[in-house]
Amino acid sequence: xxxxxxxxxxxxxxxxxxxxxxxxxxxxxxxxxxxxxxxxxxxxxxxxxxxxxxxxxxxxxxxxxxxxxxxxxxxxxxxxxxxxxxxxxxxxxxxxxxxxxxxxxxxxxxxxxxxxxxxxxxxxxxxxxxxxxxxxxxxxxxxxxxxxxxxxxxxxxxxxxxxxxxxxxxxxxxxxxxxxxxxxxxxxxxxxxxxxxxxxxxxxxxxxxxxxxxxxxxxxxxxxxxxxxxxxxxxxxxxxxxxxxxxxxxxxxxxxxxxxxxxxxxxxxxxxxxxxxxxxxxxxxxxxxxxxxxxxxxxxxxxxxxxxxxxxxxxxxxxxxxxxxxxxxxxxxxxxxxxxxxxxxxxxxxxxxxxxxxxxxxxxxxxxxxxxxxxxxxxxxxxxxxxxxxxxxxxxxxxxxxxxxxxxxxxxxxxxxxxxxxxxxxxxxxxxxxxxxxxxxx
Numbered sequence: 001x002x003x004x005x006x007x008x009x010x011x012x013x014x015x016x017x018x019x020x021x022x023x024x025x026x027x028x029x030x031x032x033x034x035x036x037x038x039x040x041x042x043x044x045x046x047x048x049x050x051x052x053x054x055x056x057x058x059x060x061x062x063x064x065x066x067x068x069x070x071x072x073x074x075x076x077x078x079x080x081x082x083x084x085x086x087x088x089x090x091x092x093x094x095x096x097x098x099x100x101x102x103x104x105x106x107x108x109x110x111x112x113x114x115x116x117x118x119x120x121x122x123x124x125x126x127x128x129x130x131x132x133x134x135x136x137x138x139x140x141x142x143x144x145x146x147x148x149x150x151x152x153x154x155x156x157x158x159x160x161x162x163x164x165x166x167x168x169x170x171x172x173x174x175x176x177x178x179x180x181x182x183x184x185x186x187x188x189x190x191x192x193x194x195x196x197x198x199x200x201x202x203x204x205x206x207x208x209x210x211x212x213x214x215x216x217x218x219x220x221x222x223x224x225x226x227x228x229x230x231x232x233x234x235x236x237x238x239x240x241x242x243x244x245x246x247x248x249x250x251x252x253x254x255x256x257x258x259x260x261x262x263x264x265x266x267x268x269x270x271x272x273x274x275x276x277x278x279x280x281x282x283x284x285x286x287x288x289x290x291x292x293x294x295x296x297x298x299x300x301x302x303x304x305x306x307x308x309x310x311x312x313x314x315x316x317x318x319x320x321x322x323x324x325x326x327x328x329x330x331x332x333x334x335x336x337x338x339x340x341x342x343x344x345x346x347x348x349x350x351x352x353x354x355x356x357x358x359x360x361x362x363x364x365x366x367x368x369x370x371x372x373x374x375x376x377x378x379x380x381x382x383x384x385x386x387x388x389x390x391x392x393x394x395x396x397x398x399x400x401x402x403x404x405x406x407x408x409x410x411x412x413x414x415x416x417x418x419x420x421x422x423x424x425x426x427x428x429x430x431x432x433x434x435x436x437x438x439x440x441x442x
Contacts, residue, residue: 011084011085011086012063014081014084014085015054015057015058015063015085018053018054018057018058019054019057019058021054021351021354021355022051022054022055022058022351023058024390024393025051025170025171025347025350025351025354026055026164026171026172026173026174027171027172027173027174028055028058028059028174028176029173029174029175029176029243030059030176030178031175031176031177031178031243031244031247032176032177032178032179032180032244033178033180033181034061035060035061035062035119035158035178035181036156036158036181037062037117038117038154038156039114039115039116039117039118039119039148039153039154039155039156040118040119040120040155040156040157040158040181041114041119041120041121041122041141041144041145041155041156041157041158042056042060042064042119042120042121042122042157042158042159042160043121043122043123043124043141043157043158043159043160043206043209043210044056044121044123044159044160044161044162044210045123045125045134045160045161045162045210045214046123046125046127046128046129047128047129047130047162047164047167047219047344048128048162048164048167048344048347048348049128049344049345049347049348050078050345050348050352051347051348051351052123052128052162053066053068053085053087053121055162055174055176056121056160056162056176059176059178060119060121062119063118063119064119064120064121065086065087065088065113065118065119065120065121066085066086066087066088066120066121066122067087067088067089067090067106067110067120067121067122067123067140068082068087068088068089068090069089069090069092069095070089070090070091070092070095070099070102071095072087072089073087073089077352078352088106088109088110088113088120089102089106090103090106090122090140091103091106092126107143107144107147110144110148111144111147111148111151111153114144114148114153114155115148115151115153120144121160122140122141124137124138124140124141124203124206125137125138126138128344128345129344130167130218130219130220130342130343130344131218132216132217132218132219132221132222132223133216133218134207134210134211134214134216137203137206137207138203139199139200139203141157141203141206142184142198142199142200142202142203142206143195143199145157145183145184145202146184146187146188146191146195146198146199146202147191149183149184149185149188149191150188150191150192154183154185155183155184156181156182156183157181157182157183157184157206157209158178158179158180158181159178159179159206159209159210159212159213160176160177160178160179160210160213161175161176161177161179161210161212161213161214161247162174162176162177163175163176163177163213163214163215163247163250164219165227166219167219167343167344167346167347168337168343168346168347168350170350171397175243175244175246175247177213177243177244177247178213179209179210179212179213182205182209184198184202184205187201187202213247214251215247215250215251215254216251216254217250217254217257219343220343222254222257222258223254225257226250226253226254226257227250228275228279229253229257229275229430229434230246230249230250230253231289232275232278232289232427232430232431233249233253233430233431233434234246234249234289235289235290235292235293235427236289236427236428236430236431237431252437252438252441253434255441256434256437256438256440256441259437259440259441260437271430271433274426274429274430274433275430277426278423278426278427278430281419281422281423281426282423285411285414285415285419285423286407286410286411286414287408287411287412287415287420287423288408289427290408291408291411291412292420292423292424292427293424294408294409294412296409296412301409304405305406308402308406311398311399311402312399312402315395315398315399316395316399318388318391318392318395319392319395319396319399321388321392322388322389322391322392322393322395322396323392323396325365325385325388325389325392326358326361326389326392328361329354329357329358329361332353332357332361333350333353333354333357333358334350336349336350336353336357337349337350337353358389362382362385362386362389363382365381365385366378366379366381366382366385369381
């Protein structure tokens with residue numbers, strides 16, 4: 001496919017299937033205004049290799065075309081899908097065999113798409129990475145926007161922040177935070193006279209808008225600590241569970257950790273020690289943060305048990321059948337993902353490997369059923385098993401949630417009132433420190 005070719009037929013179906021796969025893998029929440037109509041450039045962080053485009057497409061609400069490195073279009077397992085997706089190749093110096101002179105075609109293709117009112121997405125950091133920080137941006141996005149606007153085709157820019165709780169973990173949470181649209185109209189005249197300076201200024205604006213949507217913390221280091229402190233603070237203060245509010249809280253917590261560690265390391269270590277002692281005592285009683293405040297009168301307990309007992313009569317067998325049926329495929333997919341070369345590729349390997357492994361496994365079971373009981377049974381098994389996999393996953397998660405509530409109730413009943421009061425005081429003391437850090441930052 002040439003750089004200027006339009007999206008091929010079937011690309012929408014391909015993206016819908018990819019969107020379904022990533023929504024099965026992650027618990028996806030979209031936050032932010034709807035995308036405007038007309039020419040649009042989305043700019044997003046890039047922590048998750050080939051899954052990031054699928055996540056953007058699944059949450060954008062309109063068809064989006066992506067810029068992708070040219071090496072993905074030939075000689076890769078997914079190259080046929082990349083070509084069918086409507087992506088536009090970018091030729092980079094760091095890629096072996098990359099002919100950067102062909103980026104003239106790339107820019108022409110982008111300008112053609114924007115002039116037609118399409119939406120283009122690129123990842124301006126230029127690489128996929130898991131540093132937890134927004135890396136220095138390339139200037140391509142700003143150059144494309146200003147070139148199109150100067151040619152009489154105004155372009156809106158929408159920043160996107162992909163915030164993962166636990167990047168490679170199956171069924172972990174993702175908040176896709178879409179920011180307000182802005183543009184570079186005021187820089188057009190400067191772009192005609194001083195193109196480099198105008199491009200640099202718009203690139204800086206893009207970086208600033210993207211940072212407003214990101215929790216910047218190393219996923220192997222500070223991010224788990226940020227999430228742990230946020231859960232404690234949310235339970236102590238009873239704050240909003242709104243995903244956007246959670247992202248903003250975690251941004252402040254991450255900034256507070258950085259600043260406290262740098263400017264007052266003794267106090268930072270003291271807070272960590274208080275948190276460690278609190279968690280040790282909490283776990284000793286089998287409690288979570290929210291369990292310290294949980295009150296379940298006997299009538300409510302009876303209603304809960306009756307309701308969940310009825311659900312369990314239906315959902316528990318469904319979940320168990322699904323687990324038994326798909327355990328081999330699940331573990332084969334997990335083993336395959338261990339071969340991923342880096343953390344940012346692991347989820348991509350799991351999704352891609354899972355599609356193949358589960359597909360083959362369902363084919364094998366359908367084939368066995370067909371050979372033993374006839375073609376009709378084989379077809380029925382082949383159609384039913386994908387539905388069983390999805391329904392079983394939902395049933396398993398619902399039963400797991402119910403069991404956690406039951407366990408929390410039992411743990412609360414067995415924990416002395418004095419111990420619970422002591423834990424609440426420790427939790428409140430740590431939350432007070434966080435309030436002080438917030439005032440410090442603001």
